[in-house]
Amino acid sequence: MSPADAAALELALRLDPAPMALHLGPPDSPALRDFLGMGLASMTVVEGIGPEADVLPVLEALMREAAPQVILMGERTEAGECSGMLPYLLARALGRPLLPQAISLEREGARTIAVRQLPGGSRQRIAADGPVLVTAATQGIKPRQSAFGPARRGRIETQIVQAPEDTDRLSWTLSPARQRPPRLRASSNEAAGPGAPLTGLNPREAAEQIHEFLLSRGILPP
Amino acid sequence: MKRIRRTQRPTGDRPRLDPHAAAPTETAPEDDGTASVSAAPAELSSAAPGSTGRRRISPHAKGSPESGTDRKRVNPHGTAPPEAVAAPRKRVDPHAARPDREGVSPHPEASSEAASGRKRVNPHAAQPEAESNAGATRPRRFDPSKSQASGRTRIDRSALQPDAEAVVETRRRVSPHGTAPVRAARRNPAEDVVRIEAPKGVILVASFADEPWSEAEAELLGAARGLADSQADTAVLLVRFDQVAAACDAASNGVDRLISLMADGRPDRAAAVLADLVEQYQPRHLVFADAPVDGDIARRLAAILGERPATAVQRLRGGEVTCRTDGGRQDMTRPIPRMVLLASGTGEPLQSAPRREARVLPAPTVSEGDLIDLGPEPMDPSAVPLDQARFIVSAGDGVTDWQGFHDLAQALPAAIGGSRQVCDAGHLPRSRQVGASGTLVTARCYLAIGISGAPQHLQGVARCRHIVAVNTDLHAAMVKRADLAIIADAQEVMPELRALAQARRHG
Numbered sequence: 001m002s003p004a005d006a007a008a009l010e011l012a013l014r015l016d017p018a019p020m021a022l023h024l025g026p027p028d029s030p031a032l033r034d035f036l037g038m039g040l041a042s043m044t045v046v047e048g049i050g051p052e053a054d055v056l057p058v059l060e061a062l063m064r065e066a067a068p069q070v071i072l073m074g075e076r077t078e079a080g081e082c083s084g085m086l087p088y089l090l091a092r093a094l095g096r097p098l099l100p101q102a103i104s105l106e107r108e109g110a111r112t113i114a115v116r117q118l119p120g121g122s123r124q125r126i127a128a129d130g131p132v133l134v135t136a137a138t139q140g141i142k143p144r145q146s147a148f149g150p151a152r153r154g155r156i157e158t159q160i161v162q163a164p165e166d167t168d169r170l171s172w173t174l175s176p177a178r179q180r181p182p183r184l185r186a187s188s189n190e191a192a193g194p195g196a197p198l199t200g201l202n203p204r205e206a207a208e209q210i211h212e213f214l215l216s217r218g219i220l221p222p
Numbered sequence: 223m224k225r226i227r228r229t230q231r232p233t234g235d236r237p238r239l240d241p242h243a244a245a246p247t248e249t250a251p252e253d254d255g256t257a258s259v260s261a262a263p264a265e266l267s268s269a270a271p272g273s274t275g276r277r278r279i280s281p282h283a284k285g286s287p288e289s290g291t292d293r294k295r296v297n298p299h300g301t302a303p304p305e306a307v308a309a310p311r312k313r314v315d316p317h318a319a320r321p322d323r324e325g326v327s328p329h330p331e332a333s334s335e336a337a338s339g340r341k342r343v344n345p346h347a348a349q350p351e352a353e354s355n356a357g358a359t360r361p362r363r364f365d366p367s368k369s370q371a372s373g374r375t376r377i378d379r380s381a382l383q384p385d386a387e388a389v390v391e392t393r394r395r396v397s398p399h400g401t402a403p404v405r406a407a408r409r410n411p412a413e414d415v416v417r418i419e420a421p422k423g424v425i426l427v428a429s430f431a432d433e434p435w436s437e438a439e440a441e442l443l444g445a446a447r448g449l450a451d452s453q454a455d456t457a458v459l460l461v462r463f464d465q466v467a468a469a470c471d472a473a474s475n476g477v478d479r480l481i482s483l484m485a486d487g488r489p490d491r492a493a494a495v496l497a498d499l500v501e502q503y504q505p506r507h508l509v510f511a512d513a514p515v516d517g518d519i520a521r522r523l524a525a526i527l528g529e530r531p532a533t534a535v536q537r538l539r540g541g542e543v544t545c546r547t548d549g550g551r552q553d554m555t556r557p558i559p560r561m562v563l564l565a566s567g568t569g570e571p572l573q574s575a576p577r578r579e580a581r582v583l584p585a586p587t588v589s590e591g592d593l594i595d596l597g598p599e600p601m602d603p604s605a606v607p608l609d610q611a612r613f614i615v616s617a618g619d620g621v622t623d624w625q626g627f628h629d630l631a632q633a634l635p636a637a638i639g640g641s642r643q644v645c646d647a648g649h650l651p652r653s654r655q656v657g658a659s660g661t662l663v664t665a666r667c668y669l670a671i672g673i674s675g676a677p678q679h680l681q682g683v684a685r686c687r688h689i690v691a692v693n694t695d696l697h698a699a700m701v702k703r704a705d706l707a708i709i710a711d712a713q714e715v716m717p718e719l720r721a722l723a724q725a726r727r728h729g
Contacts, residue, residue: 078548078549079548079549080547080548081545081547081554082533082534082546082547082548082549083530083531083533083545083547084517084521084533085521085524085525085530085531085533088521088522088524088525089525091525092526097490097591097592097593098522099593100489100518111594113596115599118514119434119513119514119515119610120432120610120611120612121601121606121607121610121611121637122599122601122606123598123599123601124595124597124598125597125599126594126595126596127593127596128592128593128594129594140607168530172554172555172556173554173555173556174547174552174553174554175552175553175554175555176551176552176553177546177548177550177551177552178553180537182567183567183570194702194703194704194706194707195705195706195707197696197701197704197707197708197709198706198707198708198709199696199709200709201708201710203710203711203714203715203717203718204718206692206710206715207715207722208718208722209706209708210669210690210692210706210708210715210719211719211722211723211726213690213705213706214667214690217666217667217688218467219612219666219667219688220634220723220726
C-alpha cells in the first residue's frame with residue numbers, strides 16, 4: 001500500500017465515510033485488501049491497463065461519468081515514470097482547481113478548504129469553489145490502520161477498459177538507479193569552518209553575538 | 223612598403239587620439255592633465271547616436287564634398303606623392319637609440335635613426351634630478367604637471383564595442399612623489415560585462431521564495447547557462463517570485479535578463495504569469511527545481527502548455543536528461559524536453575564566470591487564479607516537526623531553567639529539540655529527541671544550549687548548516703563542532719537572547 005494512496009484515502013474517509021474508491025491496475029494486488037480494511041465497503045478496480053499504458057484518457061472519462069465534488073489522489077505513483085504530472089493533467093482536463101499537498105480537508109457548502117503543508121513546517125490554508133481535485137501530502141497525514149474484518153468483507157468490483165499505450169516512453173532507455181557522488185562544494189566565506197570559541201563575554205554580549213550570527217546568516221528575518 | 227595613412231580631420235570636428243602618431247601634435251590640444259582626455263576616446267565607444275556629433279563618412283562615397291573634412295582617399299597601391307598626406311607617419315625603429323632619449327640607451331652602438339616626437343624615458347636610467355626623496359633609486363616617472371607634452375596617453379581600446387560601458391580611461395604614469403594627484407586609472411578586467419542585445423533564444427529559469435535546498439538558484443542558473451551556451455546568442459531569463467532578499471547574485475551567475483514579481487505564494491497565479499511569459503519570450507527551455515513549491519508550479523505550467531516535463535533530473539548532458547523513476551529504483555534517459563525539473567545537486571553553480579547584464583525587465587501583471595488564499599494556518603512554531611524545522615533550539619543537561627528555554631523558543635521562534643538525557647528525564651517528549659536514536663535533523667540553524675555533544679547526538683545534527691553552541695565546558699565536542707561557540711552559562715544567556723529576539727520582532 002503506497003503511503004501516498006493511503007494518505008489520500010484517509011483524507012477521503014475523514015470527509016465522507018463511504019467514498020468511491022478507484023484503483024487502476026490488476027485486481028489481484030494484495031494492497032487492495034489493505035485499502036478495504038481502512039473502512040471501505042467496496043472499491044472499483046479498472047482492468048486492462050498495461051504497464052506502459054497512458055491512464056489519463058481512462059481516468060478522465062471515468063471522472064466525467066462519475067462527476068464527484070472532490071477528487072483525491074496521491075502526489076505521485078511509485079511505479080512507472082513517477083513524474084507527478086497525472087493530478088495536474090487530470091485537473092486541467094476536467095477544468096478543476098487543484099489543491100496541492102493537503103494535510104487536512106473540510107467543506108463549507110460548495111467551498112473546499114485545505115491546509116497545505118509547506119516545507120519548513122509552516123502551513124497555509126487554501127480554498128476553491130466548486131468541484132476540485134486535491135492531492136494529499138505524503139508526510140503529515142497519519143492514515144488509519146487497516147482492520148482484518150473490513151478487509152475481508154469488502155467487495156471489489158471490476159471494470160474493463162482499453163487504455164492507449166504511452167508511445168513517447170518507448171524510446172527512452174532504462175537503467176538501474178545510480179547514486180551520484182556528492183559534489184564537493186567550494187566553501188563560501190560564511191561556511192569558513194568553526195572559529196575559536198568565544199570566552200569571557202558577559203551574558204549580554206554573548207546574546208548579541210548569537211543574535212548577530214543569526215541575522216547575518218538569514219536565520220532570523222531582518 | 224610604405225604605409226600611407228589617411229589624413230587627419232581637423233581636430234575641432236572630431237578629436238581623435240592616435241596612439242601611433244607623434245604624441246605632442248596629437249595630444250596637445252586635449253592634454254591638460256585632467257579627465258577631459260578620457261572624454262575623447264569615450265566618443266569612440268559610445269554608440270548613442272547624436273550624442274557626440276560624430277559624423278559618419280561613407281568610405282565608399284566618391285569625392286563626397288563634405289565640408290569640414292579633408293579626408294582624401296589615397297590609393298595604397300599607387301604611387302601617391304608624399305604631399306598627399308598631411309601628417310606623415312614616421313616609422314621609427316623601436317630598437318634604435320634615439321637622440322632625445324634622456325637616459326642611457328640600452329643599445330648605444332646602434333645608430334640613431336630619424337627622431338620621432340615620442341619621448342621614451344629609460345626607467346632604469348640614473349636620475350639627474352632626484353626628487354626630494356631619500357634613497358632615490360626609483361624609476362623616474364613622468365609628472366604631467368611638469369612636462370605637458372611628454373605624457374604618453376594610453377588608450378585601452380579593448381572595451382570599445384557598441385553599447386559597451388565607457389570604462390576607458392587613460393593610464394598615466396604619475397610620479398608618486400610629485401604634486402599631481404594619483405589617479406586610480408587601471409581598468410578592472412573583472413568589470414567587463416557580457417551583454418546580449420538581440421538574443422535569438424531564451425532559457426527561462428524560475429525560482430521561488432524559500433530556496434528548496436542550499437544554492438538551489440545558483441545550480442539552476444548554472445544548468446541554464448550550460449543549455450544557453452550550446453547555441454549562440456541565447457539569453458538566460460531569471461524569473462524570481464516572492465523573493466524579498468535575493469538568493470544569489472544574478473549577474474555573476476550568468477543571468478542576462480531578470481524579472482522579479484510577487485505572486486504571494488499563489489501557485490495558480492504564478493503558473494498563469496509564467497504561461498504569459500512563455501508566450502511572450504518563447505523560451506527554448508524552462509528550468510525549475512523539483513521541490514514541493516517549485517515543482518507544483520512547474521507541473522501546473524506544464525499542464526497549461528501541454529508539455530511533458532522531465533522530472534527529478536539527475537543529469538543534464540549532451541542533449542539528454544536522466545530522470546529518476548520507478549520510485550527511485552531506476553534511471554530513465556531521454557532526449558531533453560522543453561521543461562526540466564532538476565533534482566538537488568544536478569546543476570553546477572558557475573564559478574568565476576564573466577559577469578552578465580542581468581537587465582531588469584518589467585514585471586507582467588498577475589491575473590487572478592482559481593484558488594483562494596486564506597492565509598497561513600496559525601500553529602505553534604516550537605511544535606513544528608523536527609525533521610522539517612528550519613531553526614531548532616535544543617536543550618541538553620546544561621539547561622535547568624526550563625521556563626526560560628521554552629520562552630526563548632517562542633520568542634525566536636524556533637522548534638524545540640533536546641538531547642537523549644533530557645528526554646529520558648522527561649523534560650521533553652521523546653518526539654523532540656535529536657540524535658541517532660531520535661530524529662536526524664536537517665535544519666538551517668541548530669542552537670545547542672548546554673549540550674555536550676555525544677557522538678550519537680552529533681550524528682543527528684550532521685546535516686545542519688549552521689550550529690551555534692552555548693556551553694560552560696570549553697572542551698565539549700559540541701563546542702568543537704559549532705560554527706559559533708560561546709562559553710557562558712546557558713541560564714544567563716537565554717533571557718538576554720530572548721530579550722533581543724523580542725525587541726527585534728516588536729521594535
